[in-house]
Amino acid sequence: MPELPEVETVRRGLERLIVGRSIKTVMVYDSPKSFPNTQADVEQFVYGATIVAVRRRAKVLLIELSTNYTFVTHLKMTGQLVYVGNERFGAGHPTDSLIGSLPDRSTRVAMAFDDGTTLFFNDQRKFGWMKLYPAPEVMNIDFMQKVGPEPLDDSFTAKVFISRIRHRNNTTIKAAILDQTVLAGVGNIYADESLWGAKIHPSTRVKNVSDEQLSTLLVELKYVLNLAIEKGGSTDKNYVNAEGKRGSYIDFARVFRREGKECPRHPGTVIIKTRVAGRGTHTCPICQPAPL
DNA sequence: CACTTGACCTGTCCGC
DNA sequence: TGCGGACAGGTCAAGT
Numbered sequence: 001m002p003e004l005p006e007v008e009t010v011r012r013g014l015e016r017l018i019v020g021r022s023i024k025t026v027m028v029y030d031s032p033k034s035f036p037n038t039q040a041d042v043e044q045f046v047y048g049a050t051i052v053a054v055r056r057r058a059k060v061l062l063i064e065l066s067t068n069y070t071f072v073t074h075l076k077m078t079g080q081l082v083y084v085g086n087e088r089f090g091a092g093h094p095t096d097s098l099i100g101s102l103p104d105r106s107t108r109v110a111m112a113f114d115d116g117t118t119l120f121f122n123d124q125r126k127f128g129w130m131k132l133y134p135a136p137e138v139m140n141i142d143f144m145q146k147v148g149p150e151p152l153d154d155s156f157t158a159k160v161f162i163s164r165i166r167h168r169n170n171t172t173i174k175a176a177i178l179d180q181t182v183l184a185g186v187g188n189i190y191a192d193e194s195l196w197g198a199k200i201h202p203s204t205r206v207k208n209v210s211d212e213q214l215s216t217l218l219v220e221l222k223y224v225l226n227l228a229i230e231k232g233g234s235t236d237k238n239y240v241n242a243e244g245k246r247g248s249y250i251d252f253a254r255v256f257r258r259e260g261k262e263c264p265r266h267p268g269t270v271i272i273k274t275r276v277a278g279r280g281t282h283t284c285p286i287c288q289p290a291p292l
Numbered sequence: 293c294a295c296t297t298g299a300c301c302t303g304t305c306c307g308c
Numbered sequence: 309t310g311c312g313g314a315c316a317g318g319t320c321a322a323g324t
Contacts, residue, residue, distance in 0.1 A: 001317060033301095059318075076318050078302080106302095125301045127318070143319080171295060180319080188317060237304090237316080278297070279317065 002075040004151070004185025005228035006239050006247065007059045010081050013242025014054040014063070014119075017083045021113040022050045023065075027103075034108035034123060037132040045069045045132065058147045058184035068135045073121065078106075078238040079128030086116040097244030098235075124238060148183045151221055156183070158215040165206060165214065173209050174202035175277035177221070186221065189234050189249075189256045192282045194220040196255045201288040202276040208291065227252065255282035263287060 002010070026042050028035045049065040056062070061081070063071040073081065082099055102120045103110055109121040109130055121130050138144065148164060149156045161183065168176040174195065177186050186194075195202050197220030200213055209217075233239060233247030236257065240246060250257065254264050259273035263284035274281050 003318090074318080076300095077316075123301095124303070125316095127301065168294085175295085178318090280315085 001077050002239055003187035003190055005225055006233035007056055008229050009233045009241050011054050011056045011061055017242055018051045018119055023111055024114045025112045027110040030108040033126055035130050070133050070135045070138050071130055072133055073130045074128055076127035078124040080122040080240055082120045082244045083242050084118050098240050098246055099244035146181050148181050151183045152225055158218050161218045162211055162214050169207040172203045172277055173200055173206055176206050188279050190224050192256045193224045199287045201290050202281050204291045
């Protein structure tokens, strides 16, 4: 379930851990589903290349190489990018990592660096993928063309948010903020958390949400996304950062995975779990009364 | 076109 | 204990 804060946490870790390292070999364990490029292309464009940057757009990670090729990765629900260091260089696998010895049965790709360290792409459910693109073609990927603005950019103002989401007036507010073409990076956790923050029921139709409420929702969205980045993301089951460690946002969650527990605003009232937009949805029945 | 639902996967949990 | 089925949820294709 990596969303914007989890992917950004992985990006920051990888930026620190792999930029400047040189790739020696790439082992592919699940082709073509998890990694469709041919071995010949990998040998020609990746072997000997140096990592020059690690970027993020929405929930997609871009690992840029000195050869002007880019590894594009989407972790989807259970994907992990875990760097395993080398004891000789004092960057060994952390002892508090949630990850056992790698590769394991979920490993789809392993990228070995010339210093003996390795980056593993693991994905239990095989929904995620990693693909090699010539750098200039990355922006032509369908998803990149249609994905909406980054919600944490200063240019993403209430005015921009409102004008974009009003194109989805007839659907529910939860479906609208999960729509990656409206804004980038929000998934189930932060949708529920921000809607509770703004005191809006997730199944409210967008047309019945006022501009003022939408402005409040954007403030709450930016707040939970920033807080989650600060806490290193949310680890429910599978998510780990680039060192294999868990994130702690879930300890600060107000509604997500808290069904049956008290609403922070209303001691004595418990969070309920329902289904909205096809997803498990958590609300406080007092803060967020269901629409008629 | 706007919107909703099912498919893609595998591990886990629950009820019988 | 074993087993079937529901569930987890990001994105895309197919359906209404």
